[in-house]
Amino acid sequence: MTRHIDFYFDFTSPYAYLAAARIDTLAARHGREVRWHPVLLAALSEATGNKLAPFIPSKWNYVQKDLARAARRLELPFQLPPAFPQLWLNPPRAMLWIQQHHGDDVARAFARSCFKSAFGHGINIGSIDVVADLAARVGVDADGLREGVNSPAIKEGLKTGIEAALANGVFGVPYVVVDGEAFWGGDRLDCVEEALRAGAALAA
Amino acid sequence: MTRHIDFYFDFTSPYAYLAAARIDTLAARHGREVRWHPVLLAALSEATGNKLAPFIPSKWNYVQKDLARAARRLELPFQLPPAFPQLWLNPPRAMLWIQQHHGDDVARAFARSCFKSAFGHGINIGSIDVVADLAARVGVDADGLREGVNSPAIKEGLKTGIEAALANGVFGVPYVVVDGEAFWGGDRLDCVEEALRAGAALAA
DSSP: OOOEEEEEEOTTOHHHHHHHHHHHHHHHHTTOEEEEEEOOHHHHHHHHOOOOGGGSHHHHHHHHHHHHHHHHHHTOOOOOOTTOOOOOOHHHHHHHHHHHHHHHHHHHHHHHHHHIIIIISOOOOOSHHHHHHHHHHTTOOHHHHHHHTTSHHHHHHHHHHHHHHHHTTOOSSSEEEETTEEEESGGGHHHHHHHHHHHHHHHO | OOOEEEEEEOTTOHHHHHHHHHHHHHHHHTTOEEEEEEOOHHHHHHHHOOOOGGGSHHHHHHHHHHHHHHHHHTTOOOOOOTTOOOOOOHHHHHHHHHHHHHHHHHHHHHHHHHHIIIIISOOOOOSHHHHHHHHHHTTOOHHHHHHHTTSHHHHHHHHHHHHHHHHTTOOSSSEEEETTEEEESGGGHHHHHHHHHHHHHHHO
């Protein structure tokens, strides 16, 4: 049986983009599969009472440079979408619908594609048109999706997922849990890999 | 002429402890000297409007584990002082006084000793008795220091230093500036080293 690792993210987080681009490959190297959990940073921020980086001028000035530097080190393209950040509800809701109707593999492919569009190409992925188009390209029933994202069950699903994340101690993203050990931040994937290596050694 | 790098820190920051233990050696490897700038996280937190980690239960729960893990990776001892955090005004004021009366080398030795006591041995370094004792051990005139830390000039010096840090965009610590490029976080020293390497290559 494949043991999972958990990956909490928000589609609006550029640091989550940097982690999202690598996490499945990293997990696969150690025989693991990643459970992707979309959350909303806005909700986490409300829970902690702390403002997100874009709303603190000095921090945001720094973070933009740090992101460009981190992307360069990882050899990933990076640009921010216009009018960033915005509350993107369609991508996480779409992901939940895709998980239910097309399974985890397709949902992950959709999520990676969203991140690449948003922060690799600097595209605003908030609208349902963009989301449906990205979903269609990974084989999703786009008409079903357009209907589905607004269903009460999906809206409630996102809300429940966020509550579960908060209950599990998630206060920011990207947030990865490996065998009960948590790692916060795009710059902690090296530690995640160490933990996976140690976990494999234990299981052997 | 030695080109400097700038290191902003607060004696109450465990992540600054992890950086403080390495930064002078790291800089020296590249022919640089470190200018240590004590600030107060409480003042930075007031400026950004965000609470510090110990005041957000889920984050603090994580950060304590992350600190223990990071210290283990760096092979540094780590423990938190009792009743942490507290506002420690004497250590930064003492450091400014020591800089003025004994020079930068002694001040840096004092600062490293403070950090080691606080987070290597878990000692509350807030009181003037502890501070004077640590200072005496690196050759400081402890009686002069006891007088000096409460002088208006030293109090004002710390305040001015914090204002300058804020004006330079410092929003958290540890915060390192190398040739105009900023690095925030104890986990960015690898990037600092890369920047120093690149700077040396440019200067060659």
